[in-house]
Amino acid sequence: MQYKRLLTITKKEFIHIRRDKASLIIALLMPVMMLLLFGFAVNTDVNNVNLAIYDGSNTLESRELISKFTNSYYFKLYGSMDSSEEVEKYISMGKVKVGLIIPPDYTKNLRRNSQTEIQVLVDGSDPTIARTAMSYSQLIANNYSLKIKSVNVKKLTLKPLVLYNPTLESSKFNIPGVIGLILQNITVILTSFAMVREREKGTIEQLIMTPVTPFELIVGKLIPYTIIGFFDMIISLLLGNLIFGVVVKGSMALLIFLGTLFLICSLAMGMLISTVARNQLQAMQASIALLLPSVLLSGFMFPREAMPKFIYYLSNILPMTYFLQILRGIIVKGVGISYLLSPIISLLILIFIIIVATMKKFNKTLD
Structure with missing residues (x-):
């Protein structure tokens, strides 16, 4: 092998690469772009999910429950709605992924030590977000239930309802x-x-x-x-x-x-x-x-x-x-x-x- 000829060919190829500026830019920028995209975008952790709330009770107890959802990094409050139908509408539009429905008799049932239920509507069109959101909601509800639980208070029950893709x-x-x-x-x-x-x-x-x-x-x-x-x-x-x-x-x-x-x-x-x-x-x-x-x-x-x-x-x-x-x-x-x-x-x-x-x-x- 003649190293002089080898170096000549190598020099010639570098000249071709330098002249082909478009390919050179892509070759130099593509690794940076891929690293940044994969590093930031490839993330299966689900947090800051948009949450719509219908508070039919509108009491101190219901607002305390809402704060448990909105103060966590799992959910981000999108807005308060006037009805459960409006919550479902915003889920249909894709603006929110999860809806929290607090019934009008929520506080009354708590004070009477009756079985108390709240409902969470989940957009099932994205199974990954739906499964995670249901788990987060159940965790928050269980923790809040333990906080308010006493000898005579029954457990707070969360009923999830998956829309559009019930089987996920x-x-x-x-x-x-x-x-x-x-x-x-x-x-x-x-x-x-x-x-x-x-x-x-x-x-x-x-x-x-x-x-x-x-x-x-x-x-x-x-x-x-x-x-x-x-x-x-x-x-x-x-x-x-x-x-x-x-x-x-x-x-x-x-x-x-x-x-x-x-x-x-x-x-x-x-x-x-x-x-x-x-x-x-x-x-x-x-x-x-x-x-x-x-x-x-x-x-x-x-x-x-x-x-x-x-x-x-x-x-x-x-x-x-x-x-x-x-x-x-x-x-x-x-x-x-x-x-x-x-x-x-x-x-x-x-x-x-x-x-x-x-x-x-x-x-x-x-x-």
Whole structure:
């Protein structure tokens, strides 16, 4: 082995790496990003769960019980409601995960030494949070019961009620998330190669020479991937039903309509990557850099409630975060569009921003 020739080849490769700035940035920043994401986002501990309370008794004793829940780091008070139906409504909307229902006769039963019951409503669409929240609630209720217990006072009883997924099946939580990831990942990766492939083959110049406008070119190239996305979504829903028994409880038409909006968003993200990347390798690297946070931060695998505030707010810029809320709301809970207005509006804003950025970058690339 001639070390001089070896050093020459090594020097040449370093020059290539230095010139490929996009790949160099990804290679240097990706480890830092992965370490921070995995370090902060991969957390199965559940705390600061949003809690809604209906206090039908509204007495000193009931407020003392409420303080036991709100002063723990397990729960975070979202608000006090005027009825148990309103608590269930906020759980349906996904704004809270747990509801505490204190009946009007709570204090009267305590003072009469009668059997006293309180109820905890738990959102079962996320089995991990549901199991943990029930355990926390039972622990708090038992500790409070021991505090007030005397010779003539009966035990305080907590009755948990799991909504939407009473058996706490993980498949009903995972399958809707998998459908969202399939819809995003395939379309983003395929679309990100669209313009890059034309550029590498040298056919992009021929397209620019034709009378085709940038808008017509984008739409024409996206139609095939739109059809593929629809096919993937339908197949995923069918297989989820046949194999895992996941049934769409809500409106299929609404699910398809909102799935179309998210599909447009994913296609726009892929096209934006395609206009930035100079080759297919860079397109693949950029796609991975985009899709990895979507898996970790959107709530697909790990509860967002357990994430640090900065990471939690960072996840709000990911379209997948809102689409997962829509998917689980329609498929698992069966709610209508009125309960999904917040994630729908947020998703529409992100779609608008991404499409505008894509169109501007694409026009600049053609120029």
